[in-house]
Amino acid sequence: MNALGYALLGMLVRKPCSGYELTQLLEVFWQAKHSQVYPLLMKLEQDGLVTFVYVKQTGKPDKKIYSITDKGKALLAEWTRKSPAPPVIRDEFLAKVYSIWLTDKDTAQRLFHERMTAYEEKIAFRKEEIKKMKEEYGDEIESITSRHFGRYLLFCRKLKQEEEEIAWCRWVLGLLAK
Amino acid sequence: MNALGYALLGMLVRKPCSGYELTQLLEVFWQAKHSQVYPLLMKLEQDGLVTFVYVKQTGKPDKKIYSITDKGKALLAEWTRKSPAPPVIRDEFLAKVYSIWLTDKDTAQRLFHERMTAYEEKIAFRKEEIKKMKEEYGDEIESITSRHFGRYLLFCRKLKQEEEEIAWCRWVLGLLAK
DNA sequence: GGCAACATGTAAGTAGTTACATGATTGC
DNA sequence: GCAATCATGTAACTACTTACATGTTGCC
Numbered sequence: 548m549n550a551l552g553y554a555l556l557g558m559l560v561r562k563p564c565s566g567y568e569l570t571q572l573l574e575v576f577w578q579a580k581h582s583q584v585y586p587l588l589m590k591l592e593q594d595g596l597v598t599f600v601y602v603k604q605t606g607k608p609d610k611k612i613y614s615i616t617d618k619g620k621a622l623l624a625e626w627t628r629k630s631p632a633p634p635v636i637r638d639e640f641l642a643k644v645y646s647i648w649l650t651d652k653d654t655a656q657r658l659f660h661e662r663m664t665a666y667e668e669k670i671a672f673r674k675e676e677i678k679k680m681k682e683e684y685g686d687e688i689e690s691i692t693s694r695h696f697g698r699y700l701l702f703c704r705k706l707k708q709e710e711e712e713i714a715w716c717r718w719v720l721g722l723l724a725k
Numbered sequence: 726m727n728a729l730g731y732a733l734l735g736m737l738v739r740k741p742c743s744g745y746e747l748t749q750l751l752e753v754f755w756q757a758k759h760s761q762v763y764p765l766l767m768k769l770e771q772d773g774l775v776t777f778v779y780v781k782q783t784g785k786p787d788k789k790i791y792s793i794t795d796k797g798k799a800l801l802a803e804w805t806r807k808s809p810a811p812p813v814i815r816d817e818f819l820a821k822v823y824s825i826w827l828t829d830k831d832t833a834q835r836l837f838h839e840r841m842t843a844y845e846e847k848i849a850f851r852k853e854e855i856k857k858m859k860e861e862y863g864d865e866i867e868s869i870t871s872r873h874f875g876r877y878l879l880f881c882r883k884l885k886q887e888e889e890e891i892a893w894c895r896w897v898l899g900l901l902a903k
Numbered sequence: 904g905g906c907a908a909c910a911t912g913t914a915a916g917t918a919g920t921t922a923c924a925t926g927a928t929t930g931c
Numbered sequence: 932g933c934a935a936t937c938a939t940g941t942a943a944c945t946a947c948t949t950a951c952a953t954g955t956t957g958c959c
Contacts, residue, residue: 550817560827581911642754645735763939
């Protein structure tokens with residue numbers, strides 16, 4: 548089993564979800580397309596780690612709601628205890644920054660402004676998500692006993708990181724203005 | 726051409742390097758194994774974007790030093806101007822944090838302590854690299870005219886981010902201690 | 904009338920990892 | 932004697948992306 552498989556189990560232990568929803572929830576720490584998620588869910592189902600039920604909807608397409616099994620939960624708990632592999636970061640923007648001295652100031656400034664705008668949107672979304680979580684789950688969310696604790700921690704981390712990114716962009720734009 | 730190819734060109738426009746060295750330099754914004762880098766460099770050479778010379782060494786294996794061509798430089802400059810694809814982050818540790826509520830406090834604390842230790846080492850390395858760059862290239866490094874400007878910006882960003890990671894870990898450990 | 908969101912899937916291709924292969928030198 | 936660093940390469944495999952395929956509702 549690969550890390551994405553465990554990541555999906557980790558989402559399902561929090562609450563039952565459709566493949567579509569999982570793909571979106573995953574965004575905080577892993578990026579995967581639905582074309583990778585759907586076949587993996589089928590494999591997890593074959594391995595007896597998850598089960599699903601069809602849910603009919605009106606006005607929307609029907610969906611499959613997946614839930615984790617005890618076997619899946621046990622496997623996940625075991626995996627969580629092991630030391631994780633080092634993170635993978637592949638950022639095209641940073642690759643462009645590396646050779647920024649090749650371009651003119653205007654292009655450099657444009658690239659950094661675009662980055663800032665993208666991150667400002669992410670921050671707004673992140674803040675709203677944190678607010679929603681606090682409203683829905685209360686103070687309990689800051690305790691390891693809550694099943695939403697992990698997601699909450701990751702959102703707080705992401706928010707801080709995104710704010711840092713903007714501060715860095717501002718610093719660079721300052722250097723470019725000199 | 727894929728992003729890794731451009732990333733390699735971006736490194737080579739700063740200074741000529743061996744494949745081995747490129748693999749290490751890449752670490753700031755892209756992680757690639759030598760088994761991916763060597764064949765790509767050959768492909769870049771076939772496309773006339775880089776050239777290489779054999780350098781004989783004593784006490785160490787011989788190496789191939791790659792340099793960028795004018796064609797490669799032109800292609801890179803063109804690519805730099807285009808809006809980058811969104812970053813990819815795949816972090817197994819964060820996947821484990823997501824389901825941290827499944828494990829006991831001791832395991833949770835151990836995971837966070839391990840993360841902190843790993844990041845403290847990275848910070849030490851990063852600080853030394855920044856110091857070296859400042860010594861070698863002086864104040865000029867904070868100007869877009871320096872070919873080391875991009876690398877300097879990325880190291881400063883990474884350092885900040887790694888310090889933030891430690892602050893976040895400390896915050897989580899505080900919550901866990903409650 | 905077209906696009907976005909909801910919802911699931913497959914096929915073909917590219918990108919990236921793991922393992923194999925070789926070999927000298929330095930330090931523990 | 933063993934592991935690490937330097938140095939380059941290939942083969943087999945896995946992971947991931949892009950494109951194709953289908954269909955509804957609601958909004959501009």
